Structures are given as C-alpha cells and as structure tokens.
Amino acid sequence: MQAPSELTDRYHITSHLARGGMADVYEGQDTLLNRKVAIKVLHSQFSTDEAFVKRFRREAQAAANLSHPNIVGIYDWGQAQGTYFIVMELIDGRSLRDVLRSEGALLPRRAAEIAAEVTAALSVAHQAGLVHRDVKPGNVLLAKDGTVKVTDFGIARAWDDSQELTKTGAVIGTATYFSPEQAQGAPADRRSDVYSLGVVLYEMLTGRPPFTGDSPMAVAFQHVSTEAPLPSSLNSDVPESLDAVVTKALRKDPAARYQTADEMRTDLLAILRGEAVGIPIVVPVPVPGASDDSTRMMTTPVPPPTVPPDEVYRDLEGEPPSQLPFILTAFGLLVALAILIFFLFQLASGTNTGTELVAVPNVNNLTQQAATERLQTDGFDVAFEFESSETVEPGNVIRTEPVGGTEIEEGSTVKLFVSSGTEEFPVPPLVGQTLEEATLLIEDAGLVLGQVVERPDADIADGRVIEQSPAQGVEVGAGTPVNLVVSTGPETVIIPDLVEQTERDAITALQELGLLFTTAEEHSSSVAIGLVIRTDPEADVEAQSGDTVLLVVSLGPPPVEVPNLIGLTPGQADSILSGIGLVMNVSATTEPVADPGQDGLIVSQVPSVGATLVRGDIVRVTLGEFTPPPTTAPPPTTTTTTPPPPTTVTTAAP
Numbered sequence: 001m002q003a004p005s006e007l008t009d010r011y012h013i014t015s016h017l018a019r020g021g022m023a024d025v026y027e028g029q030d031t032l033l034n035r036k037v038a039i040k041v042l043h044s045q046f047s048t049d050e051a052f053v054k055r056f057r058r059e060a061q062a063a064a065n066l067s068h069p070n071i072v073g074i075y076d077w078g079q080a081q082g083t084y085f086i087v088m089e090l091i092d093g094r095s096l097r098d099v100l101r102s103e104g105a106l107l108p109r110r111a112a113e114i115a116a117e118v119t120a121a122l123s124v125a126h127q128a129g130l131v132h133r134d135v136k137p138g139n140v141l142l143a144k145d146g147t148v149k150v151t152d153f154g155i156a157r158a159w160d161d162s163q164e165l166t167k168t169g170a171v172i173g174t175a176t177y178f179s180p181e182q183a184q185g186a187p188a189d190r191r192s193d194v195y196s197l198g199v200v201l202y203e204m205l206t207g208r209p210p211f212t213g214d215s216p217m218a219v220a221f222q223h224v225s226t227e228a229p230l231p232s233s234l235n236s237d238v239p240e241s242l243d244a245v246v247t248k249a250l251r252k253d254p255a256a257r258y259q260t261a262d263e264m265r266t267d268l269l270a271i272l273r274g275e276a277v278g279i280p281i282v283v284p285v286p287v288p289g290a291s292d293d294s295t296r297m298m299t300t301p302v303p304p305p306t307v308p309p310d311e312v313y314r315d316l317e318g319e320p321p322s323q324l325p326f327i328l329t330a331f332g333l334l335v336a337l338a339i340l341i342f343f344l345f346q347l348a349s350g351t352n353t354g355t356e357l358v359a360v361p362n363v364n365n366l367t368q369q370a371a372t373e374r375l376q377t378d379g380f381d382v383a384f385e386f387e388s389s390e391t392v393e394p395g396n397v398i399r400t401e402p403v404g405g406t407e408i409e410e411g412s413t414v415k416l417f418v419s420s421g422t423e424e425f426p427v428p429p430l431v432g433q434t435l436e437e438a439t440l441l442i443e444d445a446g447l448v449l450g451q452v453v454e455r456p457d458a459d460i461a462d463g464r465v466i467e468q469s470p471a472q473g474v475e476v477g478a479g480t481p482v483n484l485v486v487s488t489g490p491e492t493v494i495i496p497d498l499v500e501q502t503e504r505d506a507i508t509a510l511q512e513l514g515l516l517f518t519t520a521e522e523h524s525s526s527v528a529i530g531l532v533i534r535t536d537p538e539a540d541v542e543a544q545s546g547d548t549v550l551l552v553v554s555l556g557p558p559p560v561e562v563p564n565l566i567g568l569t570p571g572q573a574d575s576i577l578s579g580i581g582l583v584m585n586v587s588a589t590t591e592p593v594a595d596p597g598q599d600g601l602i603v604s605q606v607p608s609v610g611a612t613l614v615r616g617d618i619v620r621v622t623l624g625e626f627t628p629p630p631t632t633a634p635p636p637t638t639t640t641t642t643p644p645p646p647t648t649v650t651t652a653a654p
Contacts, residue, residue: 007028007039007041007078007080007081007085008078008080009031010030010031010032011028011029011030011031011037011039011076011080011085011087012028012029012031013026013027013028013039014026014027014028014029015027017038022042022043022046023040023041023042023043023046024040024041024043025038025039025040025041026038026039026040026041027039027090028087030075030087036090037075037087037088037089037090038072038087038088038089038090038091039085039086039087039088040085040086040088041083041084041085042056042083042084042085043083044082044083046084047082047083047084053084056084057077057084060074060077060086061077063130063153064076064077065128066124066125066128066130066153068120068121068124069147070117070118070120070121070124070147070148070149070150071121071124071125071149071150071151071153072088072089072091072141072149072150072151072152072153073088073089074086074087074088074089074153075087075088075089081426081428081429082426082428082445088151089149091141091143091149091151092143092144093141093142093143093144094141094142095137095138095139095140095141095142096114096137096138096140096141096142096200096204097136097137097138097140099137099142100137100203100204100207104207105204105205105206105207105235106204106205107237108205108235108237108238108239108242109272110204111201111204111205111242112201112242112268112271112272113148113272114140114142114148114204115197115200115201115204115264115268116265116268116269116272117147117148118135118140118148118150118197118200119197119261119262119264119265119268120261120265121148121149121150121153122135122150122190122193122194122197122261123260123261123262123265125153126190126193126260126261130153131188131189131190131192131193132150132152132153132193132196133182133188133192133193134152134177134196135150135177135193135196135197135200136176136177136196136199136200137200137203139151139152140200175216175217175219175220176199176209176211176212176219177196177199177200177209178196178219178220178223179191179192179195179196179223179254180195180223180224180252181254183220183221183223183224184224189254190260190261191254191257191258191259192254193261194249194257194258194260194261194264195249195250195251195254195257197249197261197264198245198246198248198249198250198257199250201242201245201246201249202228202231202246202250205231205234205235205238205242205246206231206234206235206238207234207235208234210228210229210250211223211226211228223252224252227252228246228250230243230246230247231243231246239271241267241270241271241276241277242271244267244277244279245264245267245268245271245277245279247279248264248267248279249264267279356409356410357407357408357409357410358378358379358380358407358408358409358410359404359405359406359407360375360378360380360400360402360403360404360405360406360407360408360414361374361375361378361404362400362404362405363375363397363400363404363416364397364398364399364400364404365392365396365397366396366397367395367396367397368384368395368396368397368416368418371397371400371416372416375414375416378410379410379411380410380411380412380413380414381411381412381413381414382413382414382415382416383413383414383415383416384415384416384418385415385416385417385418386417386418386419386420387417387418387419387420388419388420388421388422388423388424389419389420389421389422389423390422390423390478392419393419393421394419394420394421395418395419396418396419397416397417397418397419398417398418398419399417400414400415400416400417401414401415401417402414422477422478423446423477423478424475424476424477424478425445425446425447425475425476425477425478425480426445426473426474426475427445427447427468427470427471427472427473427474427475427476427482428441428442428444428445428472429472429473430442430465430468430472430482430484431465431466431467431468431472432460432464432465433464433465434463434464434465435452435463435464435465435484435486438465438468438484442482446478446479447476447478447479447480447481447482448479448480448481448482449481449482449484450469450481450482450483450484451481451483451484452483452484452485452486453483453484453485453486454485454486454487454488455485455486455487455488456487456488456489456490456491456514456545457487457488457489457490457545457546458490458514458544458545458546458547459546460487460489461487461489462487462488462489463486463487463489464486464487465484465485465486465487466485466486466487467484467485468482468483468484468485469482469483469484470482490514490544490545490546491514491544491545492542492543492544492545493513493514493515493542493543493544493545494540494541494542494543495515495535495537495538495539495540495541495542495543495549496509496513496539497539497540498510498532498535498539498551499527499532499533499534499535499539500527500528500531500532501531501532502530502531502532503519503530503531503532503551503553506532506535506551507551510549510551513545514545514546515543515545515546515547515548515549516546516547516548516549517548517549517550517551518548518549518550518551519550519551519552519553520550520551520552520553521552521553521554521555522552522553522554522555523554523555523556523557523558523559524554524555524556524557525557525558525615527554528554528556529554529555529556530553530554531553531554532551532552532553532554533552533553533554534552535549535550535551535552536549536550536552537549556614557581557614557615559612559613559614560580560581560582560612560613560614560615561610561611561612561613562582562605562607562608562609562610562611562612562613562619563576563577563580563609564609565577565602565605565619565621566602566603566604566605566609567598567601567602567603568601568602569600569601569602570584570586570602570621570623573602573619573621577619580615581615581616582613582615582616582617582618582619583616583617583618583619584618584619584621585618585619585620585621586620586621586622586623587620587621587622587623589622590622590623590624590625591603591604591622591623591624591625592624592625592626592627593624593625593626594626595624595626596626596628598624598626599624599625599626600623600624600625601623601624602621602622602623602624603622603623603624604621604622605619605620605621605622606619606620607619
C-alpha cells in the first residue's frame with residue numbers, strides 16, 4: 001500500500017526511511033508540536049486482519065507507557081487512510097544492522113557497551129510486563145551522540161505465534177535471532193529476549209550470527225539442537241569473559257540462562273570495569289560413542305581452539321544436526337491426530353458418552369434478543385459478534401456457530417453473528433493520483449468508479465485527479481460509485497482585448513479563461529480613472545491557463561502644480577491655467593491696493609502656489625483695485641508783525 005503524504009491533519013509524511021516485514025517507516029512532521037517524527041505505517045494485509053489490529057492496538061498502548069533513555073519513545077498511534085500507524089521518536093543515526101553490514105565485527109568493548117545499554121532497555125520493559133520478542137540488530141539504533149536506542153517494544157507481540165514459522169517474508173528477518181522456545185512454538189518470556197540479545201552480541205563480536213541456513217526452518221532447527229562455537233574461535237580479540245556471557249545467554253534451556261536482563265547487565269558492566277566474571281562455558285565437545293552433537297558442561301573457561309577459526313566454524317556447520325526434536329514432534333502430531341479422529345468418529349456415530357446432546361435451534365434472521373431467549377431456553381450460553389451484511393437487517397442474526405441442527409452438549413456456548421448492517425468503507429484519497437491509480441484504490445476499498453469528467457487545470461498534471469466525490473474519508477456503502485474530475489493539463493487561450501474595460505470586468509474575463517492576474521496603477525490623460533490602460537502580455541497573444549496577466553489600471557489624469565499667478569492680468573492667468581488643464585475663476589470682489597500699478601492685476605489666489613490639483617479643478621483669483629487718498633483744505637495762514645529793532649546812532653568824538 002502506498003502511504004499518503006498526509007496521514008491526518010497533524011502528521012505529514014516527508015520521506016521514506018525503511019521497509020520491514022510488517023510496516024514501512026517514514027520520516028514525518030508533527031505539525032501540532034512542530035517536530036520531526038518517525039512514522040511506522042502497517043502494511044495493508046495486517047490492517048485488514050481484525051485479530052492482528054486488536055493485538056497491535058493493545059501492545060502499542062503498552063509500549064507507549066515505556067519511558068527510558070535507551071527506549072525509542074512512542075508518541076502516538078492511530079488509524080488513517082485505511083491503515084494503522086505509530087508515531088515514534090526520530091533517531092538521528094543508524095541501526096546496528098547497518099553498522100554491522102558496513103563495518104563487520106565491532107571492538108569487543110564497544111559490543112559490550114551496546115549490549116549493556118540494550119539490557120537496560122529490556123529490564124525496564126520486563127518490569128512493566130512487556131516482552132520484546134524481536135530483539136535483533138535492526139531494532140537497535142545507534143544515535144550520532146553514541147546513545148543506544150531499542151525500538152519496536154511490544155509490537156512483535158501482535159504476530160500470531162502459531163503461524164510465525166510459515167509466514168514467508170516474516171521469519172526470514174527474525175529466525176536468525178529466535179530463542180529455541182520461539183522456534184518450537186512455545187510462549188516467549190523475558191529469558192527469550194536474553195537469548196536473542198545473546199545472538200546479537202555474538203554477531204557484534206564476530207561479524208556473523210551463530211547460526212545460518214538456507215531457510216528460516218533450518219536456522220530455527222539449529223537454535224534448538226546445535227551449540228554455537230565460542231565467539232573467540234572466530235575473533236581472537238574476544239576475551240574469555242565475553243565468551244562466558246554469550247555462552248550463558250545462549251543456553252538452550254531457559255532455566256540455565258540469565259533469568260533477567262539485569263543479571264546479564266551486571267556481568268557486562270563488570271567486564272567493562274575490567275573485573276572477571278565466573279561463568280561456566282558450554283562448548284561443543286564430542287562425547288565418545290554419541291552420534292549427535294552432545295555437549296557437556298565445562299565449569300572453567302576453555303581456551304580458544306588451536307585450529308583456524310574458519311575451520312572450526314566450517315566443521316561445526318558441516319556436522320549433521322540431531323533429528324530427535326523432529327521425530328518427537330511428528331510423533332506428538334500423530335497422537336493428537338488419532339485423538340481428534342476418535343472424537344470426530346464418536347460425534348458422527350452419535351455415541352452417548354453420558355452427556356446429553358441438544359440440537360442447536362435455527363435462529364437465523366431472528367432479532368438478537370429473540371435468538372438469545374430461544375438459545376437460553378434450550379440450555380445454551382450465548383456469545384455475540386457483530387459483522388456487516390448486505391442481506392440481513394441490522395440487529396438480526398446472520399448465522400450461528402455451531403450452525404442450526406448441530407448436536408452439542410447442553411450448556412455449551414453458541415456464538416451469534418449479528419448483522420451491523422451494510423458495511424461502510426472510507427473513500428480513499430484520490431486527488432493527485434493518476435486515473436489508473438485512483439481506479440485501483442477505489443476497487444481496493446470495495447467501491448466502484450463512477451463518472452469521470454475531464455477539465456483543464458494549470459496546477460495538476462495531465463491525467464491526474466483534480467476532484468473526487470464523495471470526498472476523502474467519507475464512509476459509504478460497498479459498491480458506491482466515486483466520481484472523478486481528471487485534469488487535461490494547462491489549456492491554451494488567447495488574451496482578450498481588455499483596454500478601457502473596468503478592472504472588475506477585466507478580472508472576470510481572465511478568470512473565465514483560467515488565467516491569473518496582477519494589477520498596477522498609473523495616471524492617464526486619455527483613459528478614465530478605473531479603466532484598463534493596457535495588459536501585459538497584450539491582446540491576441542497565446543497563453544496557458546494558469547499564466548499571469550498584468551492589468552494596468554488608470555488613476556486618471558496626472559496631477560498638476562498650481563503656478564504663481566500674482567501680478568498677472570486675468571487674461572495672462574487664464575492662458576496659463578488653460579494650458580495645464582485648470583480653470584480660472586475671478587472673484588466678484590476686489591482687494592484695494594495702494595499701488596496704482598497693481599490696479600486690475602491678480603493680488604491673491606486659492607489654492608496657493610505649489611498646490612497639487614487634477615485637470616479640471618478651479619483656481620480662484622482676486623484682482624487689485626487702486627483707490628486714491630481723499631483731498632483736504634489747507635489750514636489758514638496767520639501773519640505776525642514784528643516791530644523793527646531800535647536804531648542806534650553812534651556819534652564820533654571831535
């Protein structure tokens with residue numbers, strides 16, 4: 001299934017990170033908290049398995065409650081676009097699987113450090129009652145800052161254990177890290193996680209897992225019956241203390257392994273501190289007279305074999321594995337089959353074993369209440385399960401299990417399958433898909449393709465869906481037609497002549513042709529205000545729908561500046577104003593002036609000099625009028641007579 005670019009309004013998928021046996025992992029964006037996240041989207045075959053979805057939901061909720069620095073946090077989970085998803089912490093780094101593939105065996109100390117941090121994560125999960133069940137290098141992430149993170153806690157729990165060894169594609173990636181009890185179909189517990197971690201530690205130390213084979217079944221068989229060679233036999237740098245830890249983690253008997261992840265962590269931390277660990281090591285030692293791969297317990301560490309590591313590994317892989325487990329399994333199946341045939345024969349022959357058999361009444365098409373009362377009256381317990389039906393009314397019984405007429409013991413439970421009405425399916429997201437892709441998605445959702453209409457669109461490529469009806473996510477009954485509008489791509493159009501049209505009319509004309517627009521304004525002496533002066537591109541030019549056309553709209557005539565009219569005659573002023581598009585208005589009143597030279601000339605104007613007007617505006621002027629001062633009589637003249645001065649006679653002496 002192709003994941004949508006948007007799971008919900010909150011989570012948007014940005015890129016694909018990895019693909020696994022049950023899900024694809026994407027990088028996404030949490031738009032609500034504005035952070036990057038990892039989104040695991042289940043494959044469609046699991047999303048349609050109701051039993052799997054229930055287990056998935058329960059285990060995802062349990063894993064979301066785990067909080068530890070070595071555990072990848074689960075933020076959210078949900079359902080969208082017909083599948084289920086988990087939102088997790090996005091780790092900036094690489095998986096241990098990628099590191100081993102590119103670099104091979106790690107330094108023993110680094111391998112011990114990684115294993116110790118994984119045991120810390122497992123311990124927290126185990127204390128919460130959660131078993132990982134799928135510890136492998138692909139589920140161990142190494143952040144760029146050196147932090148070790150374990151992911152997918154509890155998710156493997158959703159797998160159906162009874163089918164694990166028959167699911168092609170599901171086991172190939174995990175059988176390498178199975179515990180013996182998982183390989184035999186027995187329940188897994190926290191010691192199973194310890195064994196799987198032992199396999200991972202073995203691979204970190206040697207660059208290869210302890211058991212390989214041509215098929216998952218062959219690998220699983222070796223987990224049950226074959227002892228792994230010591231890591232130091234393949235990598236001489238591995239110390240005896242790490243040999244001891246790996247050997248104890250890989251014990252076939254769960255009771256002989258580390259009983260908790262904390263126990264294994266204690267020994268790993270002791271090794272990192274340089275302390276010795278006193279753990280007995282089991283190594284493959286031939287027992288005289290034995291035909292299988294028998295082993296015996298060595299209570300003291302055994303030095304690495306003197307033969308070359310490749311020879312040891314090749315010899316061990318070449319030895320024939322014991323067939324005893326398969327023989328016992330086959331014998332057990334035959335016994336179980338014989339018992340089943342015996343009981344079926346007894347049931348078919350009607351043999352009464354002492355318990356009264358009662359025929360299940362036929363309650364099909366009865367209401368749930370009526371069917372329940374009928375069955376309880378006949379001595380049966382009743383269980384319910386709802387499922388959709390095209391033919392049975394909601395609330396009525398579709399069928400029973402066992403079917404009506406079957407004789408079963410009185411007091412047995414009869415399951416009623418009650419109709420929930422016509423099954424409804426969410427309409428898938430189709431916008432942006434090709435017509436072929438949309439048709440497949442519609443059919444996969446149990447719907448049918450309805451009317452298909454073609455329409456040019458500048459944004460959607462030719463052949464892709466523009467619109468859908470019903471809309472995405474709407475739940476409709478099976479067989480409902482889904483109508484589509486499909487793009488024919490951009491359309492070639494001719495730009496119309498829009499000069500001297502109103503701005504609104506011009507925009508409407510462009511939109512009807514599927515063109516976009518922008519506007520600009522400028523003054524024009526010839527085009528009235530609000531009308532289109534010109535377009536860019538010009539009229540009659542070809543364009544594609546979705547192209548943008550510039551509309552230049554008139555602001556009317558350009559503004560003019562009022563000139564200085566003071567001291568001019570009315571005729572002179574009128575000539576100047578007319579030349580720039582203004583109108584002169586002479587005031588009926590005059591303004592007296594003392595200078596006869598200003599008589600009949602303009603002495604004031606409104607607006608004042610330098611003001612801005614538009615053509616057609618009025619300039620009011622006032623003329624000067626000379627008024628001479630009034631004439632007055634001179635004042636009378638007064639004459640004053642002054643007596644002559646006395647005459648002095650001077651007589652000379654004789």
